[in-house]
Amino acid sequence: MGNIKIVKGDITLATEDAIVNAANPQMLGGGGVDGAIHIAAGRTLLEECRKVKLVNGLRCPIGEARITPAGNLRAKYVIHTVGPRFGIDRNPELLLASAYKNSLDLAVINSCKSIAFPAISCGVYGYPLLEAAFVALDVCRKPEYSQLKICFYLHGKKAKEAWDQACEHSRV
Secondary structure, eight states: OTTEEEEESOGGGOOSSEEEEEOOTTOSOOSHHHHHHHHHHOHHHHHHHHTSOOBTTBSSOTTOEEEEEOTTSSSSEEEEEOOOOTTTSSSHHHHHHHHHHHHHHHHHHTTOSEEEEOOTTOSTTOOOHHHHHHHHHHHHTSGGGTTSEEEEEEOSHHHHHHHHHHHHTOOO
C-alpha cells in the first residue's frame, strides 16, 4: 500500500511526527483513545488544549482538526479531530472524511513526514468499522498525501481486520 501501514497496536507508543487524537469538541480528554492519549501525554497536553480558542463553546467542531504539542508522547504533535456520531450527526461519511482530511492537512502544513491515526469515530461514536476504514483509506490515498507516511494504530482484532479488508477491496 505504499505510504500506508496498518498495525494492531497502541497509538500512544507511536513514533510518527504527529498522533491523531479522536477527541471530543471540548478537547479536554475523555474515554477510549482520547483518554489514553491524554494520560500518556501528561498534564502538558491538557494545558495546551485549554489554550485552543473556544468558538461557540467548542474548541474543535465535528470534522475539523486542531494541533498542539504532544507533551510526553514520542510524537512532536497531537492533532485533535472530532469525528461524527454515527446515527446521530447528519452526513457522517462527509464529516468523517473531513476529519481525516483536516488532520492530514495540518500534518502537511506543520512539515510532518509521518502521522498515526486511530479508527476515528469507531468507539463510543458507533461508526461501523468497515465503512469507516473505506472512508479513511479513500482520503489517505489522495495524491496530495502520498509523501506522508501514514500509519493506522488499531485497537483490537476486529478493527485491524476491517482495515485489512478495506485495503483488499478498496473503492479507489
